[in-house]
Amino acid sequence: MAAQRHSDPTVRTLVCLIMFILGGTGFGQLRYSITEEMEKGSIVGNIAKDLGLDIRELSDGRVRIISEGRMQYFALDMKNGHLVIKEKIDRETICGKQVRCILNVEILVENTMKIYTSEIEIRDINDNSPSFPNGEIVLEVSELTQQGTRYLLDALDPDIGVNSLQSYQLSSNDYFILDVQTGTDGVKHAELVFERSLDREQQAVHHLTLTATDGGDPVRSGTAQIRIVVLDVNDNAPIFNQSLYKVTVRENVPLGTVVTVLKATDKDQGINAEIGYLYSKITDKASHTFHLDSKTGEISVQRQLDFEELELYEMEVQAKDSGGLSSRSKVLLQVLDENDNAPEIAITSLFSPVAEDSPRGTAIALLNVHDRDSGQNGQVTCSIPENLPFRLKKSSGNYYNLVTARTLDREKAADYNITITAKDKGAIPLYTTQTIKLEISDKNDNPPVFDHTSYTCYIMENNPPGVSVFSAVASDPDCDQNGQITYSVMEGDVQEVPISSYVSINSNDGVIYALRSFDYEQFREIQIQIMAEDRGSPPLSSNITVFLFIQDQNDNSPEILYPSFSTEGSTGLELAPRFVHGDFLITKVVAVDADSGQNAWLSYHLLRATDPGLFTIGLHTGEIKTARSNLEKDHLKQILAVLVKDNGQPPLSVTVTVTVVFADSIPEILSNLNSPTPPPNADSSLTLYLVIAIAAISCLFLSFITLLLAVRLRRWRESKMFESSLANFSALPTNQYVGVEGVKAFLQTYSHDGCLTIDSGTHPFHFSKASYSSTLPDNGTNEKKELIFNENEINSSVGNQVHQPQYSFYECQGTNR
Numbered sequence: 096m097a098a099q100r101h102s103d104p105t106v107r108t109l110v111c112l113i114m115f116i117l118g119g120t121g122f123g124q125l126r127y128s129i130t131e132e133m134e135k136g137s138i139v140g141n142i143a144k145d146l147g148l149d150i151r152e153l154s155d156g157r158v159r160i161i162s163e164g165r166m167q168y169f170a171l172d173m174k175n176g177h178l179v180i181k182e183k184i185d186r187e188t189i190c191g192k193q194v195r196c197i198l199n200v201e202i203l204v205e206n207t208m209k210i211y212t213s214e215i216e217i218r219d220i221n222d223n224s225p226s227f228p229n230g231e232i233v234l235e236v237s238e239l240t241q242q243g244t245r246y247l248l249d250a251l252d253p254d255i256g257v258n259s260l261q262s263y264q265l266s267s268n269d270y271f272i273l274d275v276q277t278g279t280d281g282v283k284h285a286e287l288v289f290e291r292s293l294d295r296e297q298q299a300v301h302h303l304t305l306t307a308t309d310g311g312d313p314v315r316s317g318t319a320q321i322r323i324v325v326l327d328v329n330d331n332a333p334i335f336n337q338s339l340y341k342v343t344v345r346e347n348v349p350l351g352t353v354v355t356v357l358k359a360t361d362k363d364q365g366i367n368a369e370i371g372y373l374y375s376k377i378t379d380k381a382s383h384t385f386h387l388d389s390k391t392g393e394i395s396v397q398r399q400l401d402f403e404e405l406e407l408y409e410m411e412v413q414a415k416d417s418g419g420l421s422s423r424s425k426v427l428l429q430v431l432d433e434n435d436n437a438p439e440i441a442i443t444s445l446f447s448p449v450a451e452d453s454p455r456g457t458a459i460a461l462l463n464v465h466d467r468d469s470g471q472n473g474q475v476t477c478s479i480p481e482n483l484p485f486r487l488k489k490s491s492g493n494y495y496n497l498v499t500a501r502t503l504d505r506e507k508a509a510d511y512n513i514t515i516t517a518k519d520k521g522a523i524p525l526y527t528t529q530t531i532k533l534e535i536s537d538k539n540d541n542p543p544v545f546d547h548t549s550y551t552c553y554i555m556e557n558n559p560p561g562v563s564v565f566s567a568v569a570s571d572p573d574c575d576q577n578g579q580i581t582y583s584v585m586e587g588d589v590q591e592v593p594i595s596s597y598v599s600i601n602s603n604d605g606v607i608y609a610l611r612s613f614d615y616e617q618f619r620e621i622q623i624q625i626m627a628e629d630r631g632s633p634p635l636s637s638n639i640t641v642f643l644f645i646q647d648q649n650d651n652s653p654e655i656l657y658p659s660f661s662t663e664g665s666t667g668l669e670l671a672p673r674f675v676h677g678d679f680l681i682t683k684v685v686a687v688d689a690d691s692g693q694n695a696w697l698s699y700h701l702l703r704a705t706d707p708g709l710f711t712i713g714l715h716t717g718e719i720k721t722a723r724s725n726l727e728k729d730h731l732k733q734i735l736a737v738l739v740k741d742n743g744q745p746p747l748s749v750t751v752t753v754t755v756v757f758a759d760s761i762p763e764i765l766s767n768l769n770s771p772t773p774p775p776n777a778d779s780s781l782t783l784y785l786v787i788a789i790a791a792i793s794c795l796f797l798s799f800i801t802l803l804l805a806v807r808l809r810r811w812r813e814s815k816m817f818e819s820s821l822a823n824f825s826a827l828p829t830n831q832y833v834g835v836e837g838v839k840a841f842l843q844t845y846s847h848d849g850c851l852t853i854d855s856g857t858h859p860f861h862f863s864k865a866s867y868s869s870t871l872p873d874n875g876t877n878e879k880k881e882l883i884f885n886e887n888e889i890n891s892s893v894g895n896q897v898h899q900p901q902y903s904f905y906e907c908q909g910t911n912r
Contacts, residue, residue: 124211124212124213124214125140125142125145125146125211125212125213125214126213126214126215126216127139127140127178127213127214127215127216128215128216128218129180129184129215129216129217129218130217130218130219130220131184131185131186131187131217131218131219131220131222132183132184132185132220132222133180133183133184134180134183135180135181135182135183136179136180137179137180138177138178138179139169139177139178139179139180139215140177140178140213141175141176141177141178142158142171142176142177142178142202142211142213143158143175143176143177144176146202146204146211148176148204150174150175150176152204152206153171153173153174153176154173154174157204157205157206158171158173158202158203158204158205159171159202159203159205160200160201160202160203161201161202161203161210166182167181167182168180168181168182168184168198169181169198169200169215171202178200178213184198184217185222186217186218186219186220187219187223187253187254189217190217191253192253192255193255194255194256195216196216196217196218196219197214197215197216197217198214198215198216198217199212199213199214199215200212200213200214200215201213219254219255219256219258220254220258220311221254221257221258221309221311221312221313221315222254223252223253223254223258223315224252224309224315224316224317225250225251225252225260225307225308225309225315225316225317226250226251226252226307226317227248227249227250227251227305227307227317227318227319228251229319230319230320231319231320231321231322232248232305232319232320232321232322233321233322233323233324234246234287234321234322234323234324235323235324235326236289236293236323236324236325236326237293237325237326237328238292238293238294238295238296238325238326238327238328239292239328240289240292240293241289241292242289242290242291242292243288243289243290244288244289245274245286245287245288245289246286246287247284247285247286247287248263248285248286248287248305248319248321249284249285250263250285250305250307250317250319252307252309252317254309254311256310257309257310257311258309258310258311259309259310260282260283260307260308260309261283261308261309261310262275262283262307262308263275263283263285263305263306263307263308264305264306264308265287265303265304265305265306266303266304266305268301268303269291270289270290270291270293270301270323271287271288271289271290271301271303271323272287272288272290273285273286273287273288273305274286274288285305285307287303287305287321293323293325294325295325295326295327295328295362295363295364296327296330296331296362296363298325299324299325299327299362299364300322300323300324300325301321301322301323301325302320302321302322302323303320303321303323304318304319304320304321305318305319305321306318307319326364327362327363327364327365327367327368328363328367329363329366329367329416329417329418329420330362330363331361331362331363331367331420332361332416332420332421332422333359333360333361333370333414333415333416333420333421333422334359334360334361334362334414334422335357335358335359335412335414335422335423335424336358336359336360337358337424338424338425339424339425339426339427340355340357340424340425340426340427341427341429342354342355342394342426342427342428342429343428343429343430343431344396344400344428344429344430344431345400345430345431345433346400346401346402346430346431346432346433346435347400347433347435348396348400349396350396350397350398350399351395351396351397352395352396353393353394353395354385354394354395354396354428355393355394355426355428356391356392356393356394357372357387357392357393357394357412357414357424357426358392359372359392359414359422359424361416361420363416363418366417367416367417367418368416369416369417370392370414370415370416371389371390371414371415371416372387372388372389372390372391372392372412372413372414373387373389373412373413373415374387374410374411374412374413375411375412375413375423376410376411377410377411378408378409378410380405380408381408381409381410381428383397383398384396384397384398384400384408385397385408385410385428387412392412392414394426394428400430401430402430402431402432402433402468402469403436403467403468405430406429406430406432407427407428407429407430408426408427408428408430409425409426409427409428410425410426410428411423411424411425411426412424412425412426432468432469432470432472432473433468433472434468434472434519434521434522434523434524434525435468435525436466436467436468436472436525437466437517437519437525437526437527438464438465438466438475438517438518438519438525438526438527439464439465439466439467439517439527440462440463440464440477440515440517440527440529441462441463441464441465442460442461442462442529442531443460443461443462443463443494444460444461445459445460445461445531445533446458446459446460447459447531447532447533447534448533448534448535448536449499449503449533449534449535449536450503450535450536450538451502451503451504451505451535451536451537451538451540452502452503452538452540453499453502453503454499454502455499455500455501455502456498456499457498457499458496458497458498459485459497459498459499459533460496460497460531461490461494461495461496461497462477462487462494462495462496462497462515463493463494463495464477464493464495464517465493466517466519468519468521471519471520471521471522472519472520472521473519474519474520475493475517475518475519475520476517476518476519476520477489477495477515477516477517477518478515478516478518479497479513479514479515479516480513480514483500483511483513484499484500484501484502484503484511485497485498485499485500485511485513486498486500487515497513497515497531503535504535505535505536505537505538505573505574506541506572506573508535509534509535509574510532510533510534510535511532511533511535512530512531512532512533513530513531513532513533514528514529514530515528515529515530515531516528517529537573537574537575537577537578538573538577539573539577539629539631539632539633539634539635540573541571541572541573541577541635542571542629542635542636542637543569543570543571543580543627543628543629543635543636543637544569544570544571544637545567545568545569545570545627545637545639546568546570547639548639549639549640549641549642550565550567550639550640550641550642551641551642551644552564552565552607552641552642552643552644553643553644553645553646554609554613554643554644554645554646555645555646555648556612556613556614556615556616556645556646556647556648556650557612557613557614557648557650558609558612558613559612560609560610560611560612561608561609561610562608562609563606563607563608563609564598564607564608564609564643565606565607565641565643566604566605566606566607567582567600567605567607567625567627567639567641568604568605569582569605569627569637569639571629573629573631576629576630576631576632577629577630577631578629579629579630580605580627580628580629580630581602581603581627581628581629581630582600582601582602582603582604582605582625582626582627583600583602583625583626583628584598584599584600584607584623584624584625584626585624585625585626585638587622587623587624589618589621590617590618594621594623596610596611597609597610597611597613597621598610598621598623598643600625605625605627607623607625607641607643613645614645615645615646615647615648615690615691616651616689616690618645619644619645620642620643620644620645621642621643621645622640622641622642622643623640623641623642623643624638624639624640624641625638625639625640625641626638627639647690647691647692647694648690648694648743649690649694649741649743649744649745649746649747650690651688651689651690651694651747652688652741652747652748652749653686653687653688653697653739653740653741653747653748653749654686654687654688654689654749655684655685655686655739655749655751656685656686656687657683657684657685658682658684658751658753668754668756669681669682669719669753669754669755669756670755670756670758671725671755671756671757672757672758672759673725673731673757673758673759674724674725674757674809675721675724675725675757676721676724677721677722677723677724678720678721678722679720679721680718680719680720681710681719681720681721681755682718682719682753682755683716683717683718683719684699684712684717684718684719684737684739684751684753685717686699686717686739686749688741690741690743693742693743694741694742694743695741695742696741696742697715697717697739697740697741697742698714698715698739698740698741698742699712699713699714699715699716699717699737699738699739700712700714700737700738700739700740701719701735701736701737701738702736702737702738702750703735703736704733704734704735704736705730705732705733705734705735706729706730706733708722708723709721709722709723709725709729709733710722710733710735710755712737717737717739719735719737719753719755725757727805727809729757731756731757731758732754732755732756732757733754733755733756733757734752734753734754734755735752735753735754735755736750736751736752737750737751737752737753738750739751
């Protein structure tokens, strides 16, 4: 509250005015009193009023403060004549420890040339706290220092009067007290006094707090931290922080790893506290395994640890200072197990091979698994792949039985590679695998099997005896004797002949051999029953049918069926009217071939004829027809040579001679048969063509007349024959054959109708139109009467030169023209 009163501008002005009145103005001096640390712009006093100055003079700048080079703390307000604070004033900076602090201000009035002096007293306020030169005071005191020793500890306070330092206070302790003395200048001094001897080993450093307090309002204070360091003497031996060190270390730590640090302390200091470490009791193995640093007390690994070799190390260590004082401690190093050993598998017993018909649960092997590690690292599980027909069954302890899980089949797998995996339960598990090769022994549980249910093979007829026909091979998945197969031909007949006389089989390899030459025309297929039997006990067998087809070979020449003569070169007699037109069917050569396929495809060829160019033959039908009309110059008896050839490779052929007689009556037929016939010659045709060509060139006209006469004569003779004809002559050769392969070759019936007139002597013979039927149409009142025409008579008349087919002659009655 007092400070607030002092800082009020109105109060300060009033005080200054009273002092000015009391001091009088005759001397031209003003006095003001203010407190330090006032804010800028605070009013010190009204100079214009106190000096009786006109405000206009201030505004004109004729009144001013004279500066002498020092800092100006005050300024004149030209508007109202107030003296104000220009800069903050710190009394301790301006006056220090002076009791009275006065600042002089000179004011110049230019119009009167007068100088007025103003004294401004700066009053102290409690704006500074007591303080010590150092925030922390360090005192080094030997533990042998005597009691009563003093140390001066002074604080500073720039304030004066009651605002300055008034008292000291020391924190509570057992060793020191504070003695405060007041000097002649009134300043208080503090001294730290040792009241009791120090022991560095008991407490090496003492921390005290010294507080200095002033008398201001409010009270200010300052503190100093006193650190008393007790200097050592060698009066203590080193002491380990532990009498027993229990250390655990993992066995897989790298070399050089620090497993523990021994810590011994000496209450002394400096050289008295320098400690060295050394082994006092240790085994040779431990000394080679662990290294002790004599300065730091670090125990490190210098040889690889192995839990399985040694898991506990015991040793004694000594700590010794430079003065020869020492102490001991015991160290127990426990090696912790790491999962550094994979499980081991031992095959105690193995039963191999094992029969494929062994029942489920049959023991195969006895295993022992173990792990040198301990705890979870030493716990082992054993397993095998799930897709195998086996399983592991745990026995006592670390033993496992390997047994069958289902029925075995050697034909599916003759042996097994069983991989056994032993795996521990470590954090990073290790495992070991071992493979057992188990063989499966065979049982005769599979019969021989052929690839197909039946086989088809082919052989060309006329094969040489002993040739191989087919190989009927069976397979048996069993092994050794159970898989050895013998082959045999089962009993059977082929056309009431035992099949064993036709074929045989090699009992070892199943090759079938033909024992004789086959004839396609005799039989075309043989069914052979083959039995394959193994040599197991009891033996197993299976059968198969082999269809052996005989393939045709062109080994049969064509056979002439019509004309029905079996001897090559024989002659067949065919009758035809004297004058026939072109494309008249004379006869048909019918032949068959006992072969089949293309070997039986027949073709007919006209080799030669008495009059070349008069006849043609169908290439595939064998029909002999006239190529043109019969001329008078043509021979009445024609001898044709016909070649019948098959399509085999090479082709086989047969020839037949056909005699064609052109006649209109029976006597004429007989005369034509008895007349000599020039042998057919291919050169005659050329000669005939040459003669005709010459005649045509030399006598074209004569030829035309002759041809015309011949045509007229032929017409006249034909008309006569039709008018006088009384009989119809018909030949009906009919044959029917069946081919070798079941294809019927039907021979058509060829017939010629003719009539014989019944009158005196001449017996003209007339041929009607040829037909394919065996009867003639019934024209009007015609009556058919059979006329017996004995073949033997014809044969006797021609001297047995030809062989005739059977003919039927019919008597024909009709109206003569």
